[in-house]
Amino acid sequence: MNKIVNDFSITVGTKNGSGSSTANNTILRSVFKMGIPVSGKNLFPSNIQGLPTWYTIRVNKDGFIARREELDIVIAINPDSFARDLASVVPGGAFFYADDIKQPITRADIAVYPMPIKNIVKSDPNVPTDYRDLVGNMVYVGVLAQMINMDMDKILAALTFHFKGKQKPIDMNYNAVKNGFEWAKANLEKKDPFYLEPMNKTEGLIMADGNTAGALGSIFGGVQFVGWYPITPATSLAEALNENLPVLRKREDGKHTYAVVQAEDELAALGMSVGAGWAGLRSMTSTSGPGLSLMTEFAGLAYYAETPVVIWDVQRIGPSTGLPTRTSQGDLSFTHFIGHGDSHSIILLPGDVYECFEFGWKAFDIAERIQTPVFVLSDLDMGMNQWMSKPFQYPETPMDRGKVLFEKDLEELKGNWGRYLDKDGDGIGYRTFPGNKHPMSSYFTRGTGHDAYAKYSEEAHIYLDNMNRLKKKHETAKQYVPAPVVHTMKGATVGIIAFGSTEAAVIEAQHQLATEHGIKTDFMRVRALPFTAEVDAFIKKYDQIMVVEMNRDGQMHQILLTEYPMFGPKLKSVAYGDGMPASAKWVREGILAKYQKPKAAAQKKTVAKKVTKKAAAVSKSKKTVAAKKSTAKAKTSVKSKRK
């Protein structure tokens, strides 16, 4: 049997609430510490205890760490999902199971390993009866370690980290790992091809989840006020703020430079944050889709009242109950159009935990510069799972507090200023904060209906002027939001646009499309709305552009259609959302389903008569030199593979 080294998936099927996350994180961290690129994703139901839950780990020497749909190694601990777990193993795969599950083994095409988990745990007198189930999870870690050569020292390191150096739980859990390891060594014969071998590809990297990264980034951004309300999957972001603020912003006098308030609901959470932002604090909230719905009225007000505030939306499937613990990119359209009346949102789209940190601090700079809400759209997969990352980088620019007038500034101006006066021609006025003692400092804030000096007015032309200034401000924002990241490939003929947590799946799909289908692609990961000039340039460049996203209706695609109607026919939607983190498989299959052979090639095959409306439109848009060039390239690359 050919060995398969550092290129497989491990999936553990357990019951929710059974305490398996320690064991699963231990596997993930051990592989990471062995220097092998790895990812881990918790696929959990919405309940406290009882329903089946899976944890899936992708080990890949080449760094492709998106979720792998093919399950190579499956560990079955839950009788309720046993039959399904057994059926899910790929032919030639490996199946480990707790041997107290007395269900038929119906597969002969896989390696099967029963594990006497209960007996092994019972045999350790140091494990209290109450802890047997919890510690039992560590037995499969040990069995797996023996069977695939997972490094026991790295396992110990992972446990030491997890239990924050507390010796008693470390010992108890590590002993269970060792017992599993020894039992497997003595009793199991290796019948599967999967092995781990140490590498050096994770050197210098860290592991973190996006919510913690976002919280830490916010702290380095100088967050001063947080109003929040618990909601999965955003809760751990606010909790990470609570946990880390006292440490990172510790002062000698023991006093605080920040306040975190758990509100009574999301309306109040954003209301408080808007109040704080209005009064001059770096202010934020974190929520998910349903919470964002409740925040809508305040988000609209903040846009009109020109109040800086940062709103994190860790996206999930919604509304109500059903799949609230599943990931999604379903809030993009909603966030884009949030509020009532005409509004534009600034949206930041981090693609990994590193960017969660970076956008954590950057969002405040943009919000205070533009004086408007800034949304950061993460998702459950990025927010709650552990990801490999470059170490977080200290903010490379000083804080941008935007245009603010204090007493001395007002003295210089002799009190002559207008809150909404576009003095600099960028649409952004100067603001003052409550507490300013200059007698001319104050102004009255309301939604619509004010002139440049914040005086009440319902005059038509004054309203129009204000609306046009708000639009100008949004144009100004393009200079401040992060530009997209482009992954190019020599000879690419197709453009891919995606955003957020799908990056790993898209990069892997790009590789598969090139090597298996001869389709070369360039991939632009959009990192913000409004779209910057780089997005315009990218869209102009290709004849077909696949817009990949995790939702049903192709929300990014819709927004692109609105912003670039002239390129509509070549923008194709590859949208898919089933609650599972993105995989290369669905990205690849989605692109293949929408892919059209370049027109030049089609003409050769004398099917010109059958040119569809879409194709006709494509040919119309091919006016730029860049487009012609890419067609020529397409001809050559497609030829080699097609015939």
Added chain:
Amino acid sequence: MTEALPMAGTPSNTNTAGLTKNDYRGNPSTLCQGCGHNSISNQIVTALYEMNIVPEDVVKFSGIGCSSKSPTYFLNRSFGFNSLHGRMPSIATGALFADQYLKGIGVSGDGDSASIGMGQFKHVMRRNPNMLYIVENNGVYGLTKGQFSATAEKGLQLKKQGENPYMPVDICMEALVSNATFIARSFAGNPKQVKELLKAALAHNGIAVLDIISPCVTFNNQENAFHSYTWGKDHEEPLHEISYIAPRNEIILEREMEDGEVREVTLHDGSTVILKNLEKSYDPSNRYEAMRVMEDAQRNNWLITGLLYVDTTKPNLTSMYNLVDTPLNRLTEADLRPDRSMIDKVNALMF
């Protein structure tokens, strides 16, 4: 303490902050002529002027409704935020963290606080921010021209609405059960009491709820209606005659008081509220008593006015957070961004 009385040569219409009453005024009112809300706005101007509070030390907040429009009719020199219907408490809560030395004045109505904003109303009570929370209570929606509010009494008849079938919400009772630290009720037709209660409420270091029955002259002023002038005048039952005394004038008032007839409540700023009992001895620091007099009033159809409850021992919201001495909105990057060395520590904390 230094003498803060007006200096010789200062015009007599100037207070010890060096300001005239004009410095406390706002824009002309656009509410109905004779509206109780206008009278309340005037009393706010007078109370602040007489207390020598500088307008820049006050921030105004409101939601939506007739009452919520009134912050533009007083204190032009103060910052103000006219926010969303029923959401004034959350805006105020966040804003007051920016400078813990500021005093909030929130103006709301019965629709804004007892209907759409009931949740925020009750939660802001338990948080105890340093703000005066006025409910201009008329039992009706004025801005949308005459619908029932949650404080309207059962059986009230309104044009276009018919008869109100529901029991009313009692603002003061709700405030009490939500652990508000200062609860008072007054009647817009009794400007002297309104002013004295405003002063006491402004001196309170925490949330001070002032439920002011403020009849709607246009949409709810039938003689038999609970929130009408006629009914209010006939059924008003003042708990105490109340006088607010600024600390510097304490000596003068002490001479006026007779032994045994006064109840003193010392407020956080050192000022004192002195309550004069009318018919019965009433202890406003006693929650049981507050509950009892409100229940009694309800049963007897009385409009009980005066200081119903006060607790000066509870810390206000910002003081619970142990904030730095400098107002948070004056802090700079040096205070807010962790030192460069901390990034390595953070990365080391990750796995």
